[in-house]
Amino acid sequence: MIVLFLIAAILISCGLFINRSRWVNYLLVSLYLVLLWGFGVYECFHLNQTEYGFFKSDSLGLLLLLALCVIAVPALFHSSRYLEVHNIDETPHSKGLFFGAMTLLITACSMAYLSNHIAVTWIFVEITTLSASTLIYHHRNLRALEGVWKYVFICALSITFIFIGILFLSLSMKKAGIEDMTFGSLYSNRYKLDPYWLKFSFLFIFTGFTAKLGLVPMYTAGIDAKDIAPAPAGALLSSILMNLGFVGIYRVYAVLAHTPLQSWANVIMIISGLLTIFVAAVYMTRIKNIKRMFAYSSIEHMGLVVLGLSAGGIGVYAAILHVLLHTMVKPTLFFQYNQIYWVYQSKGIHDAGNYFKYNKAGAIFVLLAFFSITAMPPSGLFVSEFLIFQSLFEAHYLLMLIVVVILLTLIIWGFGSNTFQLLFKPSANMDESKIPHISSWESFSQYALLAISVYAAYNPPAPLVELINGAVGLIQ
């Protein structure tokens, strides 16, 4: 099934690249969504089955695949709104390129989630770089060029780092006499692997994946990319692509999890996570660009996720839940950003204000999303963030907990002051006759995703808990 899906998805992507007709474009995108959902449902019924030796739908992969299926629908819908309605410069060629790249990105991410072999994961990470760079370069101006150049260069470095990590891993396997590089084989032989090379391997693979996950040291490319890419693409970059980084780090961390190296790996992840939250806090307090603010908020959440992972205990469960809920919440902000831009024609917070007057449904959503993304109750993220704090407390990382809480307060202050400026400050120099009418149904998908995140956090369905526990089982 997985190869069928891959072939069909690539054919659809190629079709989208070539096609110039608007209706065929809609048809192919709808067909792709049906295919993606069919694939997701199929994998649900084939949990823990290995396919072709290289793919396995384990709990973690399946969870992220299902989250991807949910996000793909509004992402493609908002993309078509973005391209059709408010961008008159678009040509059939640019539209085809955009949708082709987007479907390729979604396909590569879903393949990488289910990959059971580190080299296969690596190949799909390369494909995501290729497709994401097409999306980032969509507007073809100097700023897009700068964004895409930085993104491609940092990502090329990051995949090189991952490859060096894989080479070190192979050295560590060579010493233990293991030849099979699948994750299953690595897990079962984890005690035999040579710790010296394994350390190097983890260090390089972790550093490489930080470009995708958005952690210090390689987070920078992602920030520019999310700023420059069209908002629906930014939504995918800050959700499913970050999850790809999470999968990579999680699976490699799982190899080290039961060995004496675990505490060493925890130190690396804590340093990276803390620095990430610090960087996010520093920028969030002075940032004036709405889209970059969302991007920095993403890296803050990923910093919390790795802290949860390294604290252990309930933290691992919380980290996975946090990733899932973040995948539901963060794209909504990017989808909503389109409407904000249509009203003010600017990314800067200085040009914005009085949003309630121009777009009521959107403004109420922005307010709710602010509470949601800063993890204030009744936000779904509150539950996972609280559990992460609990795990830090239980692991006796008290000082770190205090530092994190102070930094998060700064972040909430920065996010809040910008959001309230957008919503309530009287806006100067607004030519109200040029503001397009935005109907409230355009915000529907955002409300729905927020509702899903709250429901999943406070009343998690039994299969969800089971799947998360299955994923936690890789580490604990």
Place this chain on the structure above:
Amino acid sequence: MTDVLLIILTISLLYMSIVNRLTTYLRILVLQGLILFGTTFLTLTEVNMVNLLLIMLETLVFKAIAVPWFMNYIIRKNHITREAEPYLPNFLSLLIVTLIIVFAIILASFIQDKNLDKTFFVVAFSTIFTGLYLIVSRKKIITHVMGYIVIENGVFVLSLAVGNEMPMLVNLGIMLDIFATVLILGIFFNKIGDVIVDPDVDLLSNLKDN
């Protein structure tokens, strides 16, 4: 013989740290490509013939001919000035690259692994980090790309160290080479040349936080 080639590769790194003209960088890249071609032939003795030919073809055609030629074309087409414009004086660069090599040797002395030839490790490690150093210490975008290619050469040396047991990894390394270089050079550097005359990194600093 392999050791001699690898040592020449390391010496070329030292030379690279003090070179000023872009064309000399390209010549060093050609030399490195040829060294890798020779090393591949001498090292991968247990790999099957077709695969070995493929790998050697890649090192010779891609690393030693196509990429340097294409970069030369870009430099001429965009009238990039021929100076490398380093941020630091050459003497300091030489010192830093020497320190990188010394550090690699010290690190290698801790390795107690009979399966690994330490020369490969030292050379690969110093090449990778010299590449990184070239990226952070040079101003032009084209020298960043050259730094990246040096890193790839280092990675290739490392993959040769495990190449006999796991030829798949060498092939993956080739894929990385082709993919990343084509993506970086082929698509985008051409575009940068269209928009910016004499590109250096200062021109790519519009994306800011406020």
